[in-house]
Amino acid sequence: MPSRFTRPTFISYDGKTDPVEHVSHYIHMMFLHNHNDALMSRVFSSSLGPTALGRFNGLRKGSIHSFAELIQEFGVRFMTYSWVPQPVDALLFMKMEARKTLWSYTSRYWELYNEIGGGNEKIAASTFRLGLPKDSKLRESLTRRPPKDMRQLMRRIEEYKKLEDDRQQSKGKALAVT
Incomplete structure (x- = not known):
């Protein structure tokens, strides 16, 4: 040495x-x-x-x-x-599970997206949207006005996560009052 x-x-x-x-x-x-x-x-x-x-x-x-x-x-x-990367089409099979939060779906989605190697913003926006429940307001928003880039997609997701958090807090306060 x-x-x-x-x-x-x-x-x-x-x-x-x-x-x-x-x-x-x-x-x-x-x-x-x-x-x-x-x-x-x-x-x-x-x-x-x-x-x-x-x-x-x-x-x-x-x-x-x-x-x-x-x-x-x-x-x-x-x-x-050795780590074996996931194929891009794995994103197509990601779905937001019933009774799960947007926060948990988003976390799982980005983890898989990064594992794949990311890189394609159009695929990210489309596959994220398709994984949301059909009656989701966020899905409707992303369908009506598709995000132009990854920043816009993430901003929109954050807005809806805050709305979801506010709804959860309102429900919790309502239950505490009754």
Whole structure:
């Protein structure tokens, strides 16, 4: 180890999450040293949690000759945990469930949209609208006046979420009075 080397604090890999994401995090944390193949290889094991380290320790001594080979072997051993992106058409199957709030539907929708990779604002507006109940005032509004961009869509959703919150609070006050 170089005399002035300070090991960064890594998010410990537990063997249960995406290995590509872990390697990306590791490389980012070791950015100042990524030219030093030996150091990158030597420090990598300190980024692994006990379970992952146990599975990774089975490497045959002398079988790895570069950091690239080490990462490749790591990927092979933990491939089953790689993240597989959702297809865009998964958004078409998102529906606001009965008795669920607009807030919960919106949260689930944006989570899936971001998982897919987003990027297409027209698809976002259309699929979000189609997932709303047919009698939804927001759906009616988005149908009558489709948003021109993502900001406008999000602004409109926020307006309706506030209206929903106000209605919920009014119901709660009415119940408290009776």
